[in-house]
Amino acid sequence: MSTKPQQRPNSKDDVILWIKQYQENELEEAQTKLVEHYKPLVQTLSRKFSRGPEHAEDLFQVGMLGLLGAIRRFDLSVGRSFESFAVPTVVGEIKRYIRDKTWSVHVPRRIKELGPKIKKAVDLLTNDLQRSPKVDEIAEFINVSVEEVLEAMEMGRSYQALSVDKPIEADQEGGEATLLDLVGRQEKGxxxxxxxxxxxxxxxxxxxxxxxxxxxxxxxxxxxxxxxxxxxxxxxxxxxxxxxxxxxxxxxxxxxxxxxxx
Structure with a gap:
């Protein structure tokens, strides 16, 4: 009784071969194999930065574009693994998208870049000090001014804008109103x-x-x-x-x- 031979897993040599075939001959089949091979990796990376299913899908598409860019730019002569080049490339594209496209209010680029540094500093300092760090401690840790830290923290609240139709509690009896109901209007009279x-x-x-x-x-x-x-x-x-x-x-x-x- 004959048995169908099991398909062997793709090796690093296969990846290098596909990249070479795509870069030298633009072989679409090679690109498809690379995309299918690294699709789970991109999904994992995009989920790390997502805020929900819809956001995760957007980040996944951005990550796939980063993967295609990595396939095109990878230098086969360097001798390092493709993954060591692809992962930071994909993550970089995702972070760039989050920084430039997902803020509801326009925020200066330096403030957007400072936000992740502050978060990382808070995590590290909290672990070292066994308490929440003060603003001046955060500023000293990342080598910026206290004013910049405060500005970045304040701007961070603008990451997502509330809809003017969002219902909020208006009185002690549980009555509701929308933000639009509470916004003042200019009286032309x-x-x-x-x-x-x-x-x-x-x-x-x-x-x-x-x-x-x-x-x-x-x-x-x-x-x-x-x-x-x-x-x-x-x-x-x-x-x-x-x-x-x-x-x-x-x-x-x-x-x-x-x-x-x-």
Missing amino acids: YEQTDQQILLEKAFSVLNEREKQILQLTYFENLSQKETGERLSISQMHVSRLQRRALQKLRDSIHIKPTEYLK
Whole structure:
């Protein structure tokens, strides 16, 4: 009774052969074998940095891109194992993605890079001191200022923004509201009121004919010709009175011509 021979596990020699075949001949089959061989490794690495299933999938895709880059750039002449090159390459791509793409609020790059250093310092100092380290101890450990540590800690809270639709407890009876309900809104009426008061004071410098000109041309949207016909004066006279009235208003409220009636 014949038995089917078992497929031998892939060896380091197989990996080197596939990399050589892909780099020299762009053999798609060799690339596929490498991807399948190292897929579990990339999954393991991406899960270490993930915050949930959806995030893990995004990081896995980023890690696979890092793996493909490692396959292309690996120097066969160096003599070291491919894994020793691939792992830091994949991890580097994942960390870069987390740093640049997953913050909800724009944060300076130096602050993003300082965050992991602070976390590592806290872990090490907590173990050594058997207590939570102080801010100045963390700053001294990673050789930065206390202000930088505090800034990084504060910015770290912006890693994920809360949705404005997130329900929160609004009162002691258990009533709920959303963040959007609590956000103040700019009341346009205040600005309009201020402008109205300003214009009322400014209009006091005009005579009745000048007020009529501005009322008809700016508030009733009549042309200068139509305004002249309404007041039984020429269009040229309307234009002259309009310019004089506007100049009086500018002088009265001390604004530049380009800022008037924006």
